[in-house]
Amino acid sequence: DVKVTQSSRYLVKRTGEKVFLECVQDMDHENMFWYRQDPGLGLRLIYFSYDVKMKEKGDIPEGYSVSREKKERFSLILESASTNQTSMYLCASSLTGPSQPQHFGDGTRLSIL
Amino acid sequence: GQNIDQPTEMTATEGAIVQINCTYQTSGFNGLFWYQQHAGEAPTFLSYNVLDGLEEKGRFSSFLSRSKGYSYLLLKELQMKDSASYLCAPKAAGNKLTFGGGTRVLVKP
Numbered sequence: 001d002v003k004v005t006q007s008s009r010y011l012v013k014r015t016g017e018k019v020f021l022e023c024v025q026d027m028d029h030e031n032m033f034w035y036r037q038d039p040g041l042g043l044r045l046i047y048f049s050y051d052v053k054m055k056e057k058g059d060i061p062e063g064y065s066v067s068r069e070k071k072e073r074f075s076l077i078l079e080s081a082s083t084n085q086t087s088m089y090l091c092a093s094s095l096t097g098p099s100q101p102q103h104f105g106d107g108t109r110l111s112i113l
Numbered sequence: 114g115q116n117i118d119q120p121t122e123m124t125a126t127e128g129a130i131v132q133i134n135c136t137y138q139t140s141g142f143n144g145l146f147w148y149q150q151h152a153g154e155a156p157t158f159l160s161y162n163v164l165d166g167l168e169e170k171g172r173f174s175s176f177l178s179r180s181k182g183y184s185y186l187l188l189k190e191l192q193m194k195d196s197a198s199y200l201c202a203p204k205a206a207g208n209k210l211t212f213g214g215g216t217r218v219l220v221k222p
């Protein structure tokens with residue numbers, strides 16, 4: 001079974017802090033994704049990566065950056081956290097190919113105070 | 114861009130059938146996924162359609178009409194554990210999914 005592990009289940013940070021969310025997958029997937037999920041808005045793509053050191057902006061990249069130094073690890077960085085970034089953050093990974101599903105981690109519920 | 118429309122909530126009785134509709138508009142189309150998400154948990158993959166027609170997988174089936182920009186997920190013989198949100202996600206060219214807001218299904222005894 002594919003395992004996507006997010007480093008924290010719950011996280012509380014303060015406005016202005018730099019926040020790191022970590023995601024690791026153990027199935028040698030090329031593609032990794034970061035989403036946020038908010039009530040009524042569904043899952044929205046922040047950033048994704050097709051390969052090590054590659055990154056592409058998703059639909060809502062403002063205020064975020066990412067790092068993929070190793071194939072199995074994809075980090076989401078909130079450069080200067082703001083209250084409107086309070087959300088559930090979900091990481092996913094997949095193999096390449098149109099029919100390949102994305103496999104999700106359990107999510108990190110981030111609160112910015 | 115992509116617009117995805119699915120009902121917000123549906124209620125059904127244990128043992129019954131429920132059909133969750135999804136309409137979408139997408140620039141480029143590379144198939145459509147359905148995911149199930151229980152409250153507080155990660156979404157899990159249910160089905161993938163790329164050709165028109167019905168794909169059956171046990172109690173769950175998914176249908177696609179590319180010309181109409183329409184899909185549905187059919188849940189048969191509903192069980193209490195099927196209470197969850199169901200997410201419609203068309204795939205554009207490349208590997209990028211766009212998710213609908215999800216349909217929350219409540220199964221009552």
